[in-house]
Amino acid sequence: MHQFLTIIGIILIGMALRSCRRRIFRKLGALTYLLSTGLVTYFLTGGNIPLSIATIFIWFFLPWIELISRVRKMRLPLENTLNEQRRPQLDDFPEAYQTISELESLNYEHSSDYGWDWGNSTQHYSFYWHPEERIVVAVCLCKQSNIAFSYVTISSRDSDGNIYRTSNFPFSPTLKNTPNVAWNQIACRHCSLDSSLRCHQKFIQKKGGSLESLMMPDPETLDSEVESDMQEQIRFNLKSGIITPAEDQKFRYSFRGLCYLWRQFIKDMIRLS
Known part of the structure; x- marks a missing residue:
């Protein structure tokens, strides 16, 4: 007793x-x-x-149970195309309405709405941009099974081809970023959009970038830039051995990729605990 x-x-x-x-x-x-x-x-x-x-x-x-039983069998497309869509009901996505309202109050202009299916999840992107700040903000709405959540990704590009991204995506990336992408993951809670934008600018300077060298976004090509970035990321992960080609123009995670995902799971367990 x-x-x-x-x-x-x-x-x-x-x-x-x-x-x-x-x-x-x-x-x-x-x-x-x-x-x-x-x-x-x-x-x-x-x-x-x-x-x-x-x-x-x-x-x-314990994450190896899911990695072996589900992730190992997953087949994801080598090429994925964003499709223009109407914005889904924001009532299904926590904090999305507040984020969009704050963007509009900060004079960010709405550009377009696109979406695609990625694995077992449906992802929708509402693109906003600010010509003076030279920043693109994607309000991302995700649905996976019975789970729905939203997050924000802030992006800037400079004239040297470097890409700076700040995101409150609640999980670690499932693919390695290409060498020209600097990834800044911030807390998903207790963080206003305004403070996230300031954090993004500080992150650019911390990485040795210059706010003056940032390129002006083109709202007409935001979807094609996302598709191009994804294709480059997939090629980089194929070369790194994280993923390997599968049948029907798809890819799957290699054993090395499963080990990479396991490390990402552990990072999330420690970070989110």
Whole structure:
């Protein structure tokens, strides 16, 4: 009974920490859950410390269940084309309406709406641009099974062919970025669009870019730029061995690619905990 109450007490402490607003306490709560897992094994095995530690690390290998059972069988198109679409109902996407309203208040002009199917998800892009800031903002609306969410990707290009992107996409990228793309992932919560735009400009300067050398966006070619960037990214990942060609002009993840995705899963587990 003493051992059982000890485990219950640790779990309750973890629940209390996970309910805190500060990230450091939420991370401590996640560590507390790991500790409780090790303690269960410790008590059941009569004090086997190596096995208890091994049990804790099993959590980090759980993503392999999905990688082997689902991702390994996925076949994604080598070439994908954006199709012009009407904007879907914003009521289905959290915070999308607020983001678009803030964009309009900051004098960003709406350019176009496009979408495509990517794997098991449907993605819609509403493009906005600002000629003076030389920035393109894509409000991305995603539907996957019964899950719907929105995020923002802020992009700038300079005259040397470098691309700077800032995004609050809640997960790590599933493909490696090409060498000319600088990726800045910011928190998806407690961050206004205005502060995200300022963060984007600071990120460009941090990477050695110049705001004066940014190219003026062309609203007529935003969709073709996204398609071209995706094609270049796929070619780069093919060359890197992350993905490999499959039948019917599609690709699949190689074993090296599955290991890459596993590392991305672990990064998300640590970052989002």
